[in-house]
Amino acid sequence: GQQVMQIPQYQHVQEGEDFTTYCNSSTTLSNIQWYKQRPGGHPVFLIQLVKSGEVKKQKRLTFQFGEAKKNSSLHITATQTTDVGTYFCAGRLGGGSNYKLTFGKGTLLTVNP
Amino acid sequence: DTEVTQTPKHLVMGMTNKKSLKCEQHMGHRAMYWYKQKAKKPPELMFVYSYEKLSINESVPSRFSPECPNSSLLNLHLHALQPEDSALYLCASSQGPFGQGALNIQYFGAGTRLSVL
Numbered sequence: 001g002q003q004v005m006q007i008p009q010y011q012h013v014q015e016g017e018d019f020t021t022y023c024n025s026s027t028t029l030s031n032i033q034w035y036k037q038r039p040g041g042h043p044v045f046l047i048q049l050v051k052s053g054e055v056k057k058q059k060r061l062t063f064q065f066g067e068a069k070k071n072s073s074l075h076i077t078a079t080q081t082t083d084v085g086t087y088f089c090a091g092r093l094g095g096g097s098n099y100k101l102t103f104g105k106g107t108l109l110t111v112n113p
Numbered sequence: 114d115t116e117v118t119q120t121p122k123h124l125v126m127g128m129t130n131k132k133s134l135k136c137e138q139h140m141g142h143r144a145m146y147w148y149k150q151k152a153k154k155p156p157e158l159m160f161v162y163s164y165e166k167l168s169i170n171e172s173v174p175s176r177f178s179p180e181c182p183n184s185s186l187l188n189l190h191l192h193a194l195q196p197e198d199s200a201l202y203l204c205a206s207s208q209g210p211f212g213q214g215a216l217n218i219q220y221f222g223a224g225t226r227l228s229v230l
Binding site for chain 1 (some may be wrong): 224
């Protein structure tokens with residue numbers, strides 16, 4: 001079936017280092033969302049990207065949506081221990097009344113203080 | 114208020130038991146979702162309700178039975194579960210299933226951690 005691939009699966013960094021996770025889809029996405037799930041927690045919405053080539057920033061987090069709307073990335077500058085968790089991208093395939101989000105497998109970020 | 118409330122937080126049940134999971138939101142959202150999440154895996158969609166009608170059933174076994182009594186409530190009835198059904202069950206809601214922008218954002222509850230013995 002249609003999939004959203006996410007890499008890397010795990011990333012361990014020293015506090016202060018940067019971190020990036022990437023998502024790729026074989027088909028065009030109508031939009032892409034990013035969620036963060038802390039250990040033992042539930043997914044929390046971070047951001048949604050809709051437009052081709054869109055870039056959005058939230059403090060130290062930068063989100064990009066590719067020109068072809070098939071890939072996306074999340075970059076964290078100068079990681080902190082509070083950034084620990086699993087980051088999921090979730091793409092909406094197609095348009096119209098498409099309820100379904102297809103989640104990537106997630107990237108688990110651990111930060112060494 | 115962007116809260117989705119799920120009860121109970123934890124549930125242990127035997128394979129012959131019948132139990133129900135509950136989910137409630139008061140954001141006026143018209144789409145509600147059940148997901149299953151195994152450890153270190155992404156959420157897997159089970160069911161979608163839109164305007165209180167079942168819109169998507171992702172080929173979920175009949176031992177899971179969803180119910181949407183009204184626009185704010187979503188239940189998941191469990192019967193004769195298997196140990197492999199042990200997982201975190203997440204409820205989510207979104208403003209609507211159509212269009213772009215804020216309508217699509219899904220708000221997740223804290224989940225029910227289910228153990229089947």
